[in-house]
Amino acid sequence: MTQALYRKYRPKGWDTVIGQDHVVQTLTNSIKADRVGHAYLFAGPRGTGKTTVARLLAKAVNCLAEDPAHRPCNTCKNCEAVNENRFMDMIEIDAASNNGVDDVRDLREKINFSPSQGKYKVYVVDEVHMLSGGAFNALLKTLEEPPPHAIFVLATTEIHKIPATVLSRCQRHEFRRVPVDEIVVNLKHIVAAENLIADDEALTLIARQSAGGMRDAQSLLDQLSSTGTKITLALAQTVLGTATSKTVLDIISSVLDHQPAHGLETIHRALDSGADPRSLARQIVEYLRGLMLIQMGNIDQVEATREVKIQMESHAKSFNTSEVLRMMKIFNNAATDLRGGWQPSLSIELALAEAIENPTESPQIAVSSLLGAASDPPKSVPVTRTESQPEVKSASSPLGKRPCLTSL
Ligand SMILES: [Zn+2]
Incomplete structure (x- = not known):
């Protein structure tokens, strides 16, 4: 028995769909009222239930239960056929691999034949945004005059790529990320x-x-x-791959103790044993984010084992918030730095050097001016706390990197 869990626990009825109550409500109402549309567009992030709901819809419109409120019943022969993937009138098309005009023409030729098992032929076109321009035009002709026995469910993760002409012919449902x-x-x-x-x-x-x-x-x-x-x-x-490794703890400690040699050695040891420099940088950012949460009194939101949390609390006391923010920005830059191909470790080495060098002077200016915080900037640098002084911000950061809070 090696059936994937997500297949095994795929909802068989409306009541088990998770996090999409607004969609389920509208669809079940239209089924009860026998007012099912001919073209639906399901938009939303991956894995939020678009094709699952499309299957439920296909099952419900073909269900033989007397009372529409009980469709799908999961016991009639049509429901069983859908559940066992042998229902001929639900046609699933992956537009990622069938994206040409010919594929849609083929669909248009077959669509006029009556359903062979149920009342409706339901076409579920997944990743519909992958269709070529010509294929969309061909599809549009079908959507303009679908035969009465046809229902289209177009699913997409990228609704902005769907032509307005197609959008306007579909009943649109937005799937949300599940909390x-x-x-x-x-x-x-x-x-x-x-x-x-x-x-x-x-x-x-x-x-x-x-x-x-x-x-x-x-x-x-x-x-x-x-x-x-x-x-x-x-x-x-x-x-x-989200564990706070000893590597991360050692690197942060080396910043705290101003021990660049120890920090570099730790980084090299990790990279030599196969760590990816960017994912190491991400782990450091994630750890620093934990420090920031602790400093702000949100320790509950920190996901870490008890031992790591103890270490984190100690680090959170040793750095002030602006230092943590500054390090987050520095290592976040390293994590997102796509260059450095010729020397993959360079970004994280630079980040370490930058974090250790000059840790307190300028960052408070940058952070307080960006946040509009009420802390006093050092008197030696004339700074007003407004958003309109980018040159001061950039000059305040070592190595000319501009502090940027947008990534936080
Ligand atoms: Zn049924």
Whole structure:
């Protein structure tokens, strides 16, 4: 039994769709009232349930249950056929691989044939934004005059790429990112059903990492459960690559102690053993973000094991907030620096040097002027706390890097 969790726990009825109540409400109302449209556009981030809801719609319009309020019933022969992936009248097309005019022409020829099993032929076109311009035009002709037995569900993660002419012919539904707590509830349900053992913090981390995508969260859980051991926060962090490694702690300590040699040595050791410099920089930023949260009194939002939290609290006391912000900016630049191809470690080495050098003088000016904070800038530098002095900001940062808070 190796069925993926997200397939196994894919909702079979409207009541189990997670985080998309507004879409479900509208669709179930139209099914009850027997007022189903002929063209739908489902837009939203990946893994939020667009094709799942499209399947539910296909099942509901073809369900044989007497009472429309009970469709899909999951017991009639049509519902069962959809659930077992053998329903001929639900046609799923991946526009990423069938994006040409010929593919759409082919669809237009076949669409006029009556459904073979159910009442409606439901075409689910996934990643519809991938269609070529010509294919969109061909599709548009079909959307203008669809045969009465045809329903289109176009799904996309990139609605801005859909021509207005197509948009205007579709009933549009926006799928939202699923909130972390709703994902956690669902993961707990799967954990119980699969007889897995998992810590709540680990499930929260999985939910956060999946950025509101239910499918991604379930896939991550799948990956972790395949280790065959208890799913702890430490395990989740290791597998997801978000663990605060000793490397990160050592690098931050070397900044604190003004020990560039030790810091560089730590970086080189990590890179020599296969670490990716940019992901190391990201881990440092994530750690610094934790320090900032602690300094602001939000320790609850910090995801770290108890041992790491103890170390973090100590670091949070040793740096002031503007130092932490400055380091975040420096290492964030290193994490997003796409250059340095000839010497991949250069960005993070520079970041370390920059973080250690001159740690207190200028950054407070930059931060206070950017934030409009009420702290006093050093008297030697004339600064007014307005947004209109970019030259002061850029001059205040070592190596000419302009502080930038937008990435925070
Ligand atoms: Zn049914």
